[in-house]
Amino acid sequence: MARILICDDSAFMRMILKKMLQENGHEVVAEAENGKQAVQLYKEHTPDVTTMDITMPEMDGIEAVKLIHAENPIARVIMVTAIGQRPIISDALQAGASDFIVKPFEANQVLRTIRDVLNH
Numbered sequence: 828m829a830r831i832l833i834c835d836d837s838a839f840m841r842m843i844l845k846k847m848l849q850e851n852g853h854e855v856v857a858e859a860e861n862g863k864q865a866v867q868l869y870k871e872h873t874p875d876v877t878t879m880d881i882t883m884p885e886m887d888g889i890e891a892v893k894l895i896h897a898e899n900p901i902a903r904v905i906m907v908t909a910i911g912q913r914p915i916i917s918d919a920l921q922a923g924a925s926d927f928i929v930k931p932f933e934a935n936q937v938l939r940t941i942r943d944v945l946n947h
Contacts, residue, residue, distance in 0.1 A: 828852040829945055832872060834865035834891065835880040835907065840930075844878060844907075847934050853941070862891030869895050869902070876941055877904045879924070881915060889915070889922045896923035903944045907932075 831853050833844050838860070845855045856872040859865035862879070863886040869877060877895065881888040888906060895902045906919045906927040916927050925944045928937055 828854065829875040829941060830854045830856045830872070831941070832857050832859065832865065832868055832874040832877040834859040834862065834868075834877060834883070834888070836860050836883040837880070840880070840907075844937070847937060848941075851934070851938055862886030862888055862894075865891045866894045866898075870898060873899070875903065876944060877902065878907050878928070878937075879904050881906055881908045881919060889919050892919060892922045892924050905940055905944055 831848055833841050833855055835841050841858050848855055856874050857868040859868050861883045865879060879888040879891060892904050895904060903925045906916065906924045907930060908916060908927055909930045919927065926940050928940055
């Protein structure tokens with residue numbers, strides 16, 4: 828299964844994703860609470876997939892994706908966005924995101940998106 832970095836400013840959201848991923852055989856290699864931490868942890872762990880919230884303090888998810896892709900152009904990053912943020916998804920995809928998940932989400936949606944991104 829995949830090695831995954833979770834980035835979200837909500838500790839509760841990180842906990843939900845971590846539990847869901849681990850219960851389905853994935854390894855959560857690190858957790859970040861903002862884009863700046865995510866970029867650093869990406870460099871340290873080089874995960875198979877990163878889940879990235881869009882709106883965060885210090886550095887938003889779109890800027891973090893740009894920096895991660897500067898480090899590794901084939902990095903797989905799945906943006907996690909609230910329904911109201913959906914219009915900025917095109918910005919995230921242009922920045923290098925592989926796909927996106929809309930909050931609130933279900934486990935099947937998250938797992939399917941990760942599988943699709945890994946197989947693409």
